[in-house]
Amino acid sequence: MRITGIRATPVAVPYRSPEVWAFGRRRGQVSVLIEVDTDDGVTGLGEAAAYPSADIVLAVLRGLEPLVLGEDPFAVERLVRRIELVGTWHHVKATSPAIAAVEMACWDILGKVCGQPLVNLFGGRFRERVECFYYVARAEPDDVAAEARLATKAGFGTCYLKVGSDDPRTDIERVAALRDGAGPDARLRIDANEAWSPGTAVRLIRELERFDLELMEQPVSGRNLDEMAYVRGRVGVPILANEASWTRYDQLAVIKAGAADVLSVDNQMDGGLANLKRAAGLCEAAGLPVVKHSLGELGVALAAAVHVIASTPNFRYANQAYGALLADDVTSGFGGGLESYADGCMEVPSGPGLGVALDPDRVARYAELYRTEGASFSFGDPQALARAHALPKL
Numbered sequence: 001m002r003i004t005g006i007r008a009t010p011v012a013v014p015y016r017s018p019e020v021w022a023f024g025r026r027r028g029q030v031s032v033l034i035e036v037d038t039d040d041g042v043t044g045l046g047e048a049a050a051y052p053s054a055d056i057v058l059a060v061l062r063g064l065e066p067l068v069l070g071e072d073p074f075a076v077e078r079l080v081r082r083i084e085l086v087g088t089w090h091h092v093k094a095t096s097p098a099i100a101a102v103e104m105a106c107w108d109i110l111g112k113v114c115g116q117p118l119v120n121l122f123g124g125r126f127r128e129r130v131e132c133f134y135y136v137a138r139a140e141p142d143d144v145a146a147e148a149r150l151a152t153k154a155g156f157g158t159c160y161l162k163v164g165s166d167d168p169r170t171d172i173e174r175v176a177a178l179r180d181g182a183g184p185d186a187r188l189r190i191d192a193n194e195a196w197s198p199g200t201a202v203r204l205i206r207e208l209e210r211f212d213l214e215l216m217e218q219p220v221s222g223r224n225l226d227e228m229a230y231v232r233g234r235v236g237v238p239i240l241a242n243e244a245s246w247t248r249y250d251q252l253a254v255i256k257a258g259a260a261d262v263l264s265v266d267n268q269m270d271g272g273l274a275n276l277k278r279a280a281g282l283c284e285a286a287g288l289p290v291v292k293h294s295l296g297e298l299g300v301a302l303a304a305a306v307h308v309i310a311s312t313p314n315f316r317y318a319n320q321a322y323g324a325l326l327a328d329d330v331t332s333g334f335g336g337g338l339e340s341y342a343d344g345c346m347e348v349p350s351g352p353g354l355g356v357a358l359d360p361d362r363v364a365r366y367a368e369l370y371r372t373e374g375a376s377f378s379f380g381d382p383q384a385l386a387r388a389h390a391l392p393k394l
């Protein structure tokens, strides 16, 4: 079997409320959907987060084409190694979502040809369902509390909120509202996206400990692991590495530095699903749990990750997903919208390969939205740029 073509379709799907983080905002999810065709007539689906932008993903995909066309989609490891080493010259972070989308589509082809869901190709079901957190959009405290109430009512066990705002007092008010709305049993995870200096982080996390936080995500720069280890040694909340742990090589450095209690892993940022499994294994050997990170994704990429997570023991926390934030999706009944979740968990698709299909009407609608308004969906929108700060903010 040989790969005969790659078709790419950028789409923009709105969020129910804007995603606001320490350094900007975006009003929806831009992804590049890809379809990899073969001479056997089997087509594999993939999805790349628009990171750093949809234009860059599309450019990388064009650059990859000569390395992919004519290749055997079953030779996933060889194909990815060839792309990484020959095709993208080690620029792994910026090129990775496009690589990951091609790799994802190859796995979809494999599963379809074998007649097996991907989970069975990655070790089988270690767990029946995959838990995801409820993404509570950063907003006024009353709105945060209302969303957290909705999360608990919908059965989610973990709520996630971005902190790192310009005034830390508003962060404290929002976290208080989050606990108030979610109730005493909910697990609360907050993410500062590197906004704080070590001193500020220690002071604020100690103040926030009274809200019984499950995890504190990336309080300080991910580039200086000594800072993370310093904070970790002085607070009573476990530290989750994210910006510090994009690739397996970064994760190894975090482990060696004793800089985190839990590590984020992400197939989009590290060349695909096989590397996601490897990353989890690396952390397992160090005795550490992992969390699937998301740059934002729709049903195709979410399904791909769910198969691997279901087959891998040390995904012990709720994983990052955008289902609670997305107003819709490009697949039917999987991904965006709370109806895709039961008790905050996703079912592992049972069909062959990824087990999801594109909904042509939705793809057409959101491809058109990308064409007309795509630029305003990115983190680079002018309003966000005007609000940008230097690191650390406080």
Ligand SMILES: [Mg+2]
Residues within 6 Å of the ligand: 191, 193, 217, 218, 242, 243
């Ligand atoms: Mg994060």
